[in-house]
Amino acid sequence: MTRTLYKLGVAAAQRPWRMLAIWLIAAVAVFGANATWGGEFEDKFDNPGADSQEAADVLEERFPEFRATTARLVFQSDDGFTSPEAREAVAGAVSRAEGAPHVAFVTDPFDPAAPTVSEDGTIAFAVVNMDNGDGSSLPGHTADDLEEAVEPGEHGPVTVEMGGELIDNRPEEPSSAEAIGLAVAVVVLIVALGSVVAMSLPIGLALLALTAGLGGVGIMAGFMDTPEITPTVAQMIGLGVGIDYCLFVLTRHRGFLAEGKSVAEAAGRANATSGQAVLFAGMTVVVAICGLQMSGLPAIAALGYGTAIVVTASVLGAITLLPAFLGLVGHRIDGLRAKTRAKKHDHVVDPEATMAGRWAARVGQKPVRYAIASFVLLVALAAPVVSLRIGFADAGADPEGQTNREAYDLLEEGFGPGFNGPLVLSVDLEGAEPGAAEAVAAAVADDAGIAAVAAPIVNEAGDTAVIQAVPTTSPQDEATSSTVRRIRDDVLPEAMEATGAHVDVGGPTANLVDMSEKVTSRLPVFIAAVVLLSFVLLTLVFRSVVVPAKAAVMNMLSIGASYGFIVAMFQWGWGKGLLGLEETIPINPFVPMMMFAILFGLSMDYEVFLLSRIREEYVKTRNNHDSVVHGLAGTARVITSAAIIMVSVFAAFVLSPDPTVKMIGLGLAVAVFLDATVVRMVLVPATMALMGNGNWWVPRWLDRILPHVDIEGGSALDPVEDEGADDDEASDVTAGDALEEAA
Numbered sequence: 001m002t003r004t005l006y007k008l009g010v011a012a013a014q015r016p017w018r019m020l021a022i023w024l025i026a027a028v029a030v031f032g033a034n035a036t037w038g039g040e041f042e043d044k045f046d047n048p049g050a051d052s053q054e055a056a057d058v059l060e061e062r063f064p065e066f067r068a069t070t071a072r073l074v075f076q077s078d079d080g081f082t083s084p085e086a087r088e089a090v091a092g093a094v095s096r097a098e099g100a101p102h103v104a105f106v107t108d109p110f111d112p113a114a115p116t117v118s119e120d121g122t123i124a125f126a127v128v129n130m131d132n133g134d135g136s137s138l139p140g141h142t143a144d145d146l147e148e149a150v151e152p153g154e155h156g157p158v159t160v161e162m163g164g165e166l167i168d169n170r171p172e173e174p175s176s177a178e179a180i181g182l183a184v185a186v187v188v189l190i191v192a193l194g195s196v197v198a199m200s201l202p203i204g205l206a207l208l209a210l211t212a213g214l215g216g217v218g219i220m221a222g223f224m225d226t227p228e229i230t231p232t233v234a235q236m237i238g239l240g241v242g243i244d245y246c247l248f249v250l251t252r253h254r255g256f257l258a259e260g261k262s263v264a265e266a267a268g269r270a271n272a273t274s275g276q277a278v279l280f281a282g283m284t285v286v287v288a289i290c291g292l293q294m295s296g297l298p299a300i301a302a303l304g305y306g307t308a309i310v311v312t313a314s315v316l317g318a319i320t321l322l323p324a325f326l327g328l329v330g331h332r333i334d335g336l337r338a339k340t341r342a343k344k345h346d347h348v349v350d351p352e353a354t355m356a357g358r359w360a361a362r363v364g365q366k367p368v369r370y371a372i373a374s375f376v377l378l379v380a381l382a383a384p385v386v387s388l389r390i391g392f393a394d395a396g397a398d399p400e401g402q403t404n405r406e407a408y409d410l411l412e413e414g415f416g417p418g419f420n421g422p423l424v425l426s427v428d429l430e431g432a433e434p435g436a437a438e439a440v441a442a443a444v445a446d447d448a449g450i451a452a453v454a455a456p457i458v459n460e461a462g463d464t465a466v467i468q469a470v471p472t473t474s475p476q477d478e479a480t481s482s483t484v485r486r487i488r489d490d491v492l493p494e495a496m497e498a499t500g501a502h503v504d505v506g507g508p509t510a511n512l513v514d515m516s517e518k519v520t521s522r523l524p525v526f527i528a529a530v531v532l533l534s535f536v537l538l539t540l541v542f543r544s545v546v547v548p549a550k551a552a553v554m555n556m557l558s559i560g561a562s563y564g565f566i567v568a569m570f571q572w573g574w575g576k577g578l579l580g581l582e583e584t585i586p587i588n589p590f591v592p593m594m595m596f597a598i599l600f601g602l603s604m605d606y607e608v609f610l611l612s613r614i615r616e617e618y619v620k621t622r623n624n625h626d627s628v629v630h631g632l633a634g635t636a637r638v639i640t641s642a643a644i645i646m647v648s649v650f651a652a653f654v655l656s657p658d659p660t661v662k663m664i665g666l667g668l669a670v671a672v673f674l675d676a677t678v679v680r681m682v683l684v685p686a687t688m689a690l691m692g693n694g695n696w697w698v699p700r701w702l703d704r705i706l707p708h709v710d711i712e713g714g715s716a717l718d719p720v721e722d723e724g725a726d727d728d729e730a731s732d733v734t735a736g737d738a739l740e741e742a743a
Helices: 002-014 016-037 051-062 084-098 142-150 177-193 196-221 230-258 263-272 274-295 298-334 355-365 367-387 403-415 436-445 478-499 508-542 546-571 590-621 624-655 659-696 700-705 735-742
Strands: 070-076 103-106 123-130 153-155 158-163 423-428 450-453 464-471 502-506
Touching (some): 002 016, 002 263, 016 196, 051 423, 051 502, 070 403, 084 123, 123 403, 158 403, 177 230, 196 230, 230 298, 230 659, 263 274, 274 298, 355 367, 436 450, 436 478, 464 478, 478 502, 478 508, 546 659, 590 624, 624 659
Antiparallel strands (some): 103 123
């Protein structure tokens, strides 16, 4: 692999236009395929094997009208709806809604047979049924079309708001998060690299790779249900890793140039060393994220696949497209010098002449003190995780002023907090006693957690009934989850035995409860699998069992601390005002698994980059203290710069209106910050000093069977003549040859 990456880097630098043409052709093919086969992003949270999924499947087969998407028009009038003006305002809104695209029909809130008016007569609602009863998807602008037709707000004596499934799940407006993250990255790179030209390469290439990767995500959406949050999360991760991966390779390239290597030779060697580390780290991220398939939820798996596509594009950009641009700019890489104190390269002659080197030496002198302090800090930050509650935020967590939030509040005021998340029971009447549906409804109504139960609706075939039950608590309330479990475990078994009917509890609220429980049960297995994978990979790379074991513990501590932080901010509400939240919310099931998969890979980036330098020095000197000082001194600036960029990109997504995006962005930002500071700068050097030469211990039997993996590729390049010393003399290596060998 080292030789292949070396030749690929040299070939791309020597024939940059050929590599750019290859990328252009590939990009055109991706965008063309996306235009032809790409699909819409859609939130379809199927949950195979769950009781709520069984209920949904029964209703889809026997009650096809329940497949249609719905919205609600919510009306409020302080004086009630007895006046002609109030009735006229309601009728006008209903009429306009009926004329909107993709609307099948709208119910009458004042229908004598089934009025939908609150007890005090001041709040009413109408149900808007869309025309996708066949299960088809609606265009992404359908909610906007309906809102434009209805015009929420004051209509004479009546206030009109809109909520329900269609409005709650419409695509989010684009945010400025990417622009903010990029702006910070520009500043950090100028300071770190000291050159506008050098700064522009990681930024530009990350954006190009991100664009190509998102095209691939669009193609994926055409073949599998993909959540609407996928592009946003993929952008967040792709932008961060794309800039960092290019920064690692670019920094090593400038180091080789400073040693007197030619442009092509420097690009090839940078590709074979740092490029190989990038390939290893990036593919580790991809494997970990694809492991989200273990969640058992197709939506979470699709979210992982989409992110993995973008990360793969970022890796390919760093090891193929970046060398081509390095060949184009040549020695102008330091052009447009900025007034900074950045060094030209990361080659450290006197480690203790640098701040990082002096710090590493200081930590090594008193390792116990620093190890205990950093350990206590991480454990304290992780403490809130013991109260982690998995669940979904409802519309009550949306900002005040949004029409779906106002509709949610009005319905809660008029009909109770559970009205926004009713339970939908499917009752199979085949072989059941007469009156079975009514008996089931009565049994459910007797539960203390149920506020009201609607009369059963029986289908035309008479073999299935639907019962809607309204809980006494809101959809995201823990008490609602308890009510669902109690009805399933205690109420329904007796009712089914007495009536002979089979009942499944479904609806959005029950489905979210089931998803949360499935993720909670599988999260420990997923974490154990990822930790085991990290142990095996690091054992192969560093030929040690101590280093991988410590890395696993440290990763768990930093990720646990980030979990604890988001629990305190979102679930406990310590920072809800700063985050733009109106109330506390549970932790979305997507977040813990997604964060662990991503952070595992990102931690591997820094772990490999730092420890490979330490290992390289240790092999030369067999001096543990000096190797730690050299390793930290040689990598601290790059790791710090990369971490600042990552933290800035992730933290910018806290500005997103989507609570899930906020959680992921803040959690990743905190975890990367802790990993690059407390872990890499304190805990790693302290534990390395404590363990001494024992860091590199490996059983003899294991040492004999382990393959030799040189992640930095230096030893494989030792016999390579400086064939790129003169760019014109190395013309025997072509991009076609390198790509053919790589394939």
